[in-house]
Amino acid sequence: MDKAIVIVYIISMIGFGFVGKAKATTESDFLVAGRRLGPALYGGTMAAIVLGGASTIGGVGLGYEYGLSGMWLVVSIGMGILLLSLLFAHRIQRLRIYTVSQMLTLRYGPGSHVLSGVVMCAYTLMLATTSTIAYATIFSVLFDMGKVPAIMIGGGTVILYSALGGMWSITLTDFVQFFIKTIGIFFILVPVALVKADGWGGVTEGFEKVTGHSGTDLTAIGGQTIITYFVIYTFGLLIGQDIWQRVFTAKTPGVARWAGTAAGVYCLAYAFAGSVIGMSARVLLPAGDAAVKDDAFAAFVEFALNPVLAGLVLAAALAAVMSTSSGALIASATVARQDIVQLIRGAAGHEDTGDEHDHVTGNRLYLIAFGIVMIALACVLQDVVAALTVAYDILVGGLLVAILGGLVWRRGNNRGALVSIGVGVAVTLATMLIVGDIYANEPIYYGLAASALSYIVTSLLTPPTDPVVMAEWDARNAGTSTEVPAAEPA
Incomplete structure (x- = not known):
């Protein structure tokens, strides 16, 4: 049955x-x-x-x-x-x-x-x-x-x-x-x-x-x-x-x-x-x-x-x-x-x-x-859980700061986001190799800390986001613009 x-x-x-x-x-x-x-x-x-x-x-x-x-x-x-x-x-x-x-x-x-x-x-x-x-x-x-x-x-x-x-x-x-x-x-x-x-x-x-x-x-x-x-x-x-x-x-x-x-x-x-x-x-x-x-x-x-x-x-x-x-x-x-x-x-x-x-x-x-x-x-x-753990750590260690930072901090900019993603991913992976255990907690902690620090410092040391970009962002948040952004050419 x-x-x-x-x-x-x-x-x-x-x-x-x-x-x-x-x-x-x-x-x-x-x-x-x-x-x-x-x-x-x-x-x-x-x-x-x-x-x-x-x-x-x-x-x-x-x-x-x-x-x-x-x-x-x-x-x-x-x-x-x-x-x-x-x-x-x-x-x-x-x-x-x-x-x-x-x-x-x-x-x-x-x-x-x-x-x-x-x-x-x-x-x-x-x-x-x-x-x-x-x-x-x-x-x-x-x-x-x-x-x-x-x-x-x-x-x-x-x-x-x-x-x-x-x-x-x-x-x-x-x-x-x-x-x-x-x-x-x-x-x-x-x-x-x-x-x-x-x-x-x-x-x-x-x-x-x-x-x-x-x-x-x-x-x-x-x-x-x-x-x-x-x-x-x-x-x-x-x-x-x-x-x-x-x-x-x-x-x-x-x-x-x-x-x-x-x-x-x-x-x-x-x-x-x-x-x-x-x-x-x-x-x-x-x-x-x-x-x-x-x-x-x-x-x-x-x-x-x-x-x-x-x-x-x-x-x-x-x-x-x-x-x-x-x-x-x-x-x-x-x-x-x-x-x-x-x-x-x-x-x-x-x-x-x-x-x-x-x-x-x-x-x-x-x-x-x-x-x-x-x-x-x-x-x-053979070990998909290990692969998922690595993916989760990279996701959080690399992308969290750039995404949430963009939602809550207007001074954050493109260079800060790019540097934070790159540094976060690199530090997370490097810590995994140094610790020798992908299930350890240190990789994601160090990756997040490095990503946050690099995002803040880089954003403050470089020009703010283009006012035109911010205007479209504000319009989209207000629900007054409906255009879907296209992927930029490489």
């Missing part, structure tokens, strides 16, 4: 892809759902993309090991969405652009487009690849198949529904996935866990008895780990193309701000729910059923639920991972076409003269091509 439910889920995702295809008639439709999403669709899909496998399977695993302190990973994600929504989303929505790099060009003028585009493209592609491996693992266990066939089936499904209608298909499937996750986590797993463990008191007492330490100690995971979560995930969500592209889909600045805030609050509730499920699994599972913490989710589902409910919850886990994968996939393809390839074509003297149908077809082909690369990387890479 659980297999049948998952198969129905996959078929329905493809069906929504065809529905989205009918809506995606322009480039704006394909890339940002026509900038027409209202509060329900926007809030649900924003929550869906940020709450992936790390938040669902990983969040339960951290709760299994550390109790409520395990929720800090997902809390940091929720705080990233809250900060983005409350402080910046309404301004970002007014810019009427497609990529983060276009924001840098709009704010500073030509110069940083391609460098930021390459960093962002690598990050989103690695994010899509790790998500592919995560849902392929579920397929592999559920259908008793090898890694490569599981990746092909799962990845092929994501590529198919994403390519059919672009962001419209992804929006529709993500909203369904948000609904499935909500049912699976909040209305099935949490109640079952609490009932079987004799309520919250039974969970906390049982956890302390089994582990020897309190499950309600919010610092059990370690202060340094908590800080790292906030530096990497909160900052990463503030500037990631996959998240910004969702902000661009909002119908109004108010939708971007307040529906996004609701999504952030939902993430905080999701963090608590995952920890409760993990703690209950630690109390209820026979010793050894979850050999490692990441097995806690699957082991508890098998232990506590009948086949029908287990199928729904497995579909919820798939939904969590596939929504992140599809969002990262369209983000990488968008950045490649809008920020890198168009720049190269412009430098070669080739102008884009196609109509809307040509633009949609071109974006669809780029998405398919990057989907194939995603599947290939998932099949051959």
Whole structure:
């Protein structure tokens, strides 16, 4: 029965892809759902993309090991969405652009487009690849198949529904996935866990008895780990193309701000729910059923639920991972076409003269091509987590200061942005080599510090941004200009 439910889920995702295809008639439709999403669709899909496998399977695993302190990973994600929504989303929505790099060009003028585009493209592609491996693992266990066939089936499904209608298909499937996750986590797993463990008191007492330490100690995971979560995930969500592209889909600045805030609050509730499920699994599972913490989710589902409910919850886990994968996939393809390839074509003297149908077809082909690369990387890479860690560190260490600086400090200029990106990336990578551990915290700390210092000093020592550029930036922020900035020639 659980297999049948998952198969129905996959078929329905493809069906929504065809529905989205009918809506995606322009480039704006394909890339940002026509900038027409209202509060329900926007809030649900924003929550869906940020709450992936790390938040669902990983969040339960951290709760299994550390109790409520395990929720800090997902809390940091929720705080990233809250900060983005409350402080910046309404301004970002007014810019009427497609990529983060276009924001840098709009704010500073030509110069940083391609460098930021390459960093962002690598990050989103690695994010899509790790998500592919995560849902392929579920397929592999559920259908008793090898890694490569599981990746092909799962990845092929994501590529198919994403390519059919672009962001419209992804929006529709993500909203369904948000609904499935909500049912699976909040209305099935949490109640079952609490009932079987004799309520919250039974969970906390049982956890302390089994582990020897309190499950309600919010610092059990370690202060340094908590800080790292906030530096990497909160900052990463503030500037990631996959998240910004969702902000661009909002119908109004108010939708971007307040529906996004609701999504952030939902993430905080999701963090608590995952920890409760993990703690209950630690109390209820026979010793050894979850050999490692990441097995806690699957082991508890098998232990506590009948086949029908287990199928729904497995579909919820798939939904969590596939929504992140599809969002990262369209983000990488968008950045490649809008920020890198168009720049190269412009430098070669080739102008884009196609109509809307040509633009949609071109974006669809780029998405398919990057989907194939995603599947290939998932099949051959042995340590994708390491690759994603490097990409995350470069993203935050290299781009955070230039992006947020452009939003909050008018004296920041193009040279300051370029130097901060270059210095931030270089220091981050150099520190990784010196420390000899890509998972260490020092690379991102030193990279951020060097990037911030170079941005401030260079901006103060060089002329301010061209008044013409700033005038267009101000007009765009006020919502009085709608021209999308083109990539500058190399």
